[in-house]
Amino acid sequence: MNPHYNQNYSKEEIENILDRIKKCVSENRYTISLNENRQENIEFINEYNLRSDKQKKILMEIKVEDFCHSLRNTKIGFEYEVLYVFVPQVQLFNAEGIEEMVDIYTKFNLIDLPSGHRVVVISFHKANKKTDYLFR
Numbered sequence: 001m002n003p004h005y006n007q008n009y010s011k012e013e014i015e016n017i018l019d020r021i022k023k024c025v026s027e028n029r030y031t032i033s034l035n036e037n038r039q040e041n042i043e044f045i046n047e048y049n050l051r052s053d054k055q056k057k058i059l060m061e062i063k064v065e066d067f068c069h070s071l072r073n074t075k076i077g078f079e080y081e082v083l084y085v086f087v088p089q090v091q092l093f094n095a096e097g098i099e100e101m102v103d104i105y106t107k108f109n110l111i112d113l114p115s116g117h118r119v120v121v122i123s124f125h126k127a128n129k130k131t132d133y134l135f136r
Contacts, residue, residue: 005069007134014067014134017084021108021119025059030119044125048092048102058104059121062088065135073109083122084108087131103127 024030032055034042045055066086073081085107092102107123 002071004071005132006071007069007132009067009070009134011064011135014064017110018062018064018067018086020110020117021084022060022062024110024117024119025056029117030059030121032121032124038122040125041123044104047095049095050092055124058088058090059106061090062086062106065133067134068132069134081109084110085123087127087133103131 021030032041032045034045044050050058066088068085068087070082070084072079073083085105087103087105089101089103091099093099103126105123105125105127106121109120109122111118111120
């Protein structure tokens, strides 16, 4: 496993982090990155025709057991941020209408603002490398 990945968490710590993420999602205080640097997210959403309600449903159904690791943000000026990676397995229909089980790589940035928490879903696409789950 990459030495920058941190799996030094208790189940309770991840439950608390996931609760904060889901609270933001349920209150629509989240965004999925769809900028020019996140082409993989855009292609995934288009390939599986994931409207915003389905995206939100996927995020709300993530479980503690889907947690893989955290890592430091490597973007200059944001090294203090901790990013959390979960890889849920979800039944989706592809562009041809064929149902398939998809491992979805999700990476979250929990942002604390004076007005409360906000979540940025930096990654939201098909997993493209081996997954090491912490609680499986």
